[in-house]
Amino acid sequence: MKSKLNHLYLMKLFIAIVQKGSFAEAARTLDVAAAKASKDIHYLETSLDSILLNRSTRSLSITDAGELFYQSALDIVEMHSQMLDNLAMLKHTISGELRITAPALWGEVILAPIIIAYKQRFPLVKFSAEFSNETVDIFKDNIHIAFRSTHLRDEPYLAKYIADDEFVLCASKQYLLSKAMPVIPQDLLKLDLITLTSNENKLNQIDFIHNGQAVLQHLNGELHFNNKQVIYETVKAGLGYAVLPRYLVREALASGLVVELLSDYQIKGAKFYALYTQRRKDSALVNHFIDFVSEQINAHVKD
The missing domain is CATH 3.40.190.10 (Periplasmic binding protein-like II)
Incomplete structure (x- = not known):
């Protein structure tokens, strides 16, 4: 039994080395000394009569034999983990x-x-x-x-x-006190869009679905952020409207702090x-x- 446990440890150690790309990081993950990790891998290679890793002072790479061992070890370690989990389930633990x-x-x-x-x-x-x-x-x-x-x-x-990843076009109640409520997507051009930036590109269009038809509306805005939480705070501050995840604004919608715009137009999610x-x-x-x-x-x- 001890031998099997040792082999399981060696497989876990080898997996960690390959995934972390470092003996030191793998040793830290398994809470063993780096010198022991190196010695144990040498023992593993000797017992298998195969070189699993090519290592130098600056680099570490896996051999073909190492790749075969790695893939097999992943399956065995996972099967062992699942066995323990499933046995625990049987004991209601x-x-x-x-x-x-x-x-x-x-x-x-x-x-x-x-x-x-x-x-x-x-x-x-x-x-x-x-x-x-x-x-x-x-x-x-x-x-x-x-x-x-x-x-x-x-x-x-x-x-x-x-779950569905739904989006909501919304603005704060405070912001809408001085603005006309939009009826169609073109009305949004009269409002202040707060946009999400992605890789320095401003996402300044909205894909709607209305009565089963796709409706694309191009828009312009003066506030751009790469963080949805920041956009949400800016919306609540009354500086404009934005497209936000429904899960983020659900409570604000329920309380009336934030109002959904163009609810007849579904945003593609x-x-x-x-x-x-x-x-x-x-x-x-x-x-x-x-x-x-x-x-x-x-x-x-x-x-």
Whole structure:
């Protein structure tokens, strides 16, 4: 049994080295000394009679044998993790580790409170969550679940629907006191647009759907930010109108602080999905958490 545990550790160590690109970072992740990590990998290569890594003082690269070992080790380590998770489920003890990624704003506003609620209910579950708008490689970064707003055109992963990613055209009640309420998209040209910038490009058009037909409206604005939360604060300050995620402005809409414009014109959106690899599909913990997220979001929407 001890030998099997040692082999499992060696596989985890090798996976960490490949993913971190460094013996020191991998050793830190597994809480072992860097010198021990180097010695253990040498032992692994000797026992397999194969060179797994090409290493010099400045670089580290994986060999063909190392790539084969890495892919196999990923499967074995994941199967072991799933076995422990599923056995814990049978004992009605939910435990394990979840590594999650999500878009920055959605992660902070929607997912973070759900993770907190889940952790409070199931304290034995460990979380590592990264909220970023950078698209990560789920395979390479060994992510259990990636929450993304997408149209699922080219995603090479399994996916479970979570919620619609709806957008709202809105302005503060204060701002509209001195402005005419728009009736058609062209009326927006008389108002002050607060736009989102992306890679220094101003997103100055809105794609509407009205009576089943696409309506494209080009607009101009004098306030531009690359952060939706900042845009929301600017809208609440009464400086103009903007397109914002419904989940961000839901409470302000309900209280009347913010008013929806052109409610008959739907803004094109996407859907949030939980993406995961084929390797994770039988994980009781992964599926349990995804179901929990979906239930929490649906309950919030109904409230």
